[in-house]
Amino acid sequence: MLCMIDEAHRQGLAERGFVLLPNYTSPALLEELRSTVDALYAREGEAAGSEFRREQDTDRLANLLDKGKVFQRVVGDPLMLEYVGAVITERFKLGSLNGRAPHPGSDWVQPLHCDVGLVKDERGYSVCNIIWMLDDFTPENGATRIIPGTHQLGKLPQEVLADPMGPHPDEALVTGPAGSVVIINAHAWHGGTANRSRGPRRCLHAFYTRWDKPQQQFQREMLSEATKAGLTPAMRELLAIDDEENARITKSDPLRSGFLK
Ligand SMILES: O=C(O)CCC(=O)C(=O)O
Numbered sequence: 001m002l003c004m005i006d007e008a009h010r011q012g013l014a015e016r017g018f019v020l021l022p023n024y025t026s027p028a029l030l031e032e033l034r035s036t037v038d039a040l041y042a043r044e045g046e047a048a049g050s051e052f053r054r055e056q057d058t059d060r061l062a063n064l065l066d067k068g069k070v071f072q073r074v075v076g077d078p079l080m081l082e083y084v085g086a087v088i089t090e091r092f093k094l095g096s097l098n099g100r101a102p103h104p105g106s107d108w109v110q111p112l113h114c115d116v117g118l119v120k121d122e123r124g125y126s127v128c129n130i131i132w133m134l135d136d137f138t139p140e141n142g143a144t145r146i147i148p149g150t151h152q153l154g155k156l157p158q159e160v161l162a163d164p165m166g167p168h169p170d171e172a173l174v175t176g177p178a179g180s181v182v183i184i185n186a187h188a189w190h191g192g193t194a195n196r197s198r199g200p201r202r203c204l205h206a207f208y209t210r211w212d213k214p215q216q217q218f219q220r221e222m223l224s225e226a227t228k229a230g231l232t233p234a235m236r237e238l239l240a241i242d243d244e245e246n247a248r249i250t251k252s253d254p255l256r257s258g259f260l261k
Pocket of ligand 1: 110142144145190191192193
């Protein structure tokens with residue numbers, strides 16, 4: 001297969017645990033994603049995000065594959081799948097696609113965490129998260145912070161830090177223009193910061209997990225029959241719709257509702 005990942009990016013991902021691709025999304029796709037997300041926040045109101053989790057001072061959306069065909073372009077983007085494969089070096093599947101927007105004018109800082117509370121294991125890394133920025137991410141509006149290299153520690157921040165919500169001396173703030181994407185080895189300690197601005201900071205989280213781990217949102221049960229009927233075979237496979245092993249793992253493992261993903 002043709003390798004499209006820049007070598008410096010591959011190295012950055014391996015060593016620092018994340019890589020930023022500024023202005024990755026085309027203006028047309030960015031606009032479509034923004035308008036779809038805004039319509040969903042408006043339509044779902046107080047219930048938004050409730051299929052998965054609510055979060056203080058934050059708007060969330062969950063189960064997005066069931067809520068617009070445009071989202072298939074996000075989770076199935078070939079280059080992004082190649083980046084995911086550089087983190088999770090075995091077969092992987094989509095765990096979930098969510099939206100997140102910290103409220104303007106709030107002090108709420110999301111605790112540093114590893115997605116679904118997982119550290120690397122004897123097989124390597126098992127979680128990767130791609131944040132699609134729908135607005136500029138700035139130091140004022142709640143850009144994501146990441147502690148470079150922590151994906152290699154094999155420890156959760158809550159085991160090590162006195163205050164996972166406090167500042168960290170090594171933190172890197174991931175800023176970039178709307179349309180950028182950041183690929184995160186999701187064992188790296190990371191979290192959203194406070195949106196102290198007056199404007200929105202919308203994004204999507206495309207979360208992927210190794211084949212032997214549970215999906216965060218069980219796509220076979222959460223997608224409508226109409227949505228499933230419209231999926232290509234490749235998308236069915238990425239979402240593990242027909243896989244009995246995934247059904248068994250996901251239904252029996254409480255990690256799928258794990259910490260903040
Ligand atoms: O939206 C962000 O900046 C990061 C959010 C995150 O890591 C999460 O919700 O698990």
